Amino acid sequence: MRLSILQPQPQRCHHPIKRSPRMDASFHRRKDKVVVIMGATGSGKSRLSIDLATLFPFSEIINSDKMQVYRGLDITTNKIPLAQRRGVPHHLLGDVDPSLPEFSPADFRRRAGQLITDITRRDNLPIVVGGSNSFVHALLVQDFHPHSNVFNHHEGLISSELRYRCCFLWVDIAFPVLSQYLRDRVDDMLHSGMVDELAQFFDPDASRPTGSGLRKAIGVPEFDQFFNKYPPWAGPAGPGEGPLRERAYEEAVRAIKENTCELAERQMGKIERLKRAGWDLRRIDATEAFRVVVTSGSNNGSDVWERQVLEPSVKIVKRFLME
Ligand code: ATP
Missing domain, CATH: 3.40.50.300 (P-loop containing nucleotide triphosphate hydrolases)
Structure with a gap:
């Protein structure tokens, strides 16, 4: 890695x-x-x-x-x-x-x-x-x-x-350094099996825009959207589906990177508030x-x-x- x-x-x-x-x-x-x-x-x-x-x-x-x-x-x-x-x-x-x-x-x-x-x-x-x-x-x-x-x-x-x-x-x-690191880290997580992990966690009945508990983890809502269109059990891409499926996958990855950077920014803001509070x-x-x-x-x-x-x-x- x-x-x-x-x-x-x-x-x-x-x-x-x-x-x-x-x-x-x-x-x-x-x-x-x-x-x-x-x-x-x-x-x-x-x-x-x-x-x-x-x-x-x-x-x-x-x-x-x-x-x-x-x-x-x-x-x-x-x-x-x-x-x-x-x-x-x-x-x-x-x-x-x-x-x-x-x-x-x-x-x-x-x-x-x-x-x-x-x-x-x-x-x-x-x-x-x-x-x-x-x-x-x-x-x-x-x-x-x-x-x-x-x-x-x-x-x-x-x-x-x-x-x-x-x-x-x-x-x-x-x-700027952290956000570049976080984007690279998402790629590493994908190489380490993140999509398989999320596929096993996917539950079409439980996936709503706002889940609770572990369903809020960054990666779950983003890939729920992907799996709702292309369920993990549906097998390889069908005819003509390849580019669309690839685009949906890229969109999920882009959203994960974006949301991770936003989380980091929010967390930094909260830490600064604690510092200001003494x-x-x-x-x-x-x-x-x-x-x-x-x-x-x-x-x-x-x-x-x-x-x-x-x-x-x-x-x-x-x-x-x-x-
Ligand atoms: P809040 O005021 O939102 O409760 P917090 O500082 O207690 O903030 P955070 O750690 O900022 O909590 O988490 C907020 C959200 O960020 C989580 O609900 C989740 O969507 C995402 N998140 C946080 N930690 C992780 C993680 N380890 N993996 C994936 N997603 C995470």
Whole structure:
């Protein structure tokens, strides 16, 4: 895969960032502390979380992507594959039955809150990772109102009073670089079997313009339109259908790329609102690491990633753990 560089890499023998004894000495001081990794879709949050959990080996990851909480559509929703998790425990990643009613921010607050209690009881460090800012907000604020989506209202509604001591890492990427990366990533997902996955998920009775839960994942509505015209069980294109079918397919792919870039833009806007509301987000600029991958498609981004993303993140987390 061309873009594999921004997936967690296999552990290397000579990792430049060594665990220091102080990382272990801070172990007993972490009681109410939570690390939160934020950023738009595709910004390398999963890779950073695995890199950090490898260096701080008492970490457990809680997923906060509202589509990845469901079981199924692993390629379409970009769940980190088991092989890349390097044995780090993951929670709320593919755990929820998609046939149940939609998993809400209130559900996330309850389930992830319980997980944080359990993880800290084990003397481990919870790392919350995912792009759904309404989930992160619901989990962390002291006063949560289940029936109001703060992002739909004016700025004043976002509270900065949080119920944990949080260390926020915000992985940010200049939008033109991120959008090119996201478009290339869709092509990679298609090569990895996304259409077959969506074909198996297709349900002509369930497909409506606005589905709920996992049916909202980008890729599902776009390919539902395609499969409604060309059902997966209808076999190869019939006479004269080839070019039409090809155009419908290209249209679905174009819409997925467009909608993914729009999602990233919305997510960036929400993160900026949290920052303006007083959340202490530490911005890490990953633009250069991504630019190398987007322009050369090679593995050269890895060193830049370690220097510009991983090292500053490690410093921030170390300081946080020792506070
Ligand atoms: P909202 O205010 O809309 O709840 P949010 O920040 O909680 O925002 P987002 O993560 O922005 O949630 O997700 C909004 C929509 O983006 C989802 O309903 C879905 O259509 C799409 N989406 C989000 N994450 C994914 C994903 N991993 N795979 C596919 N589609 C996704």
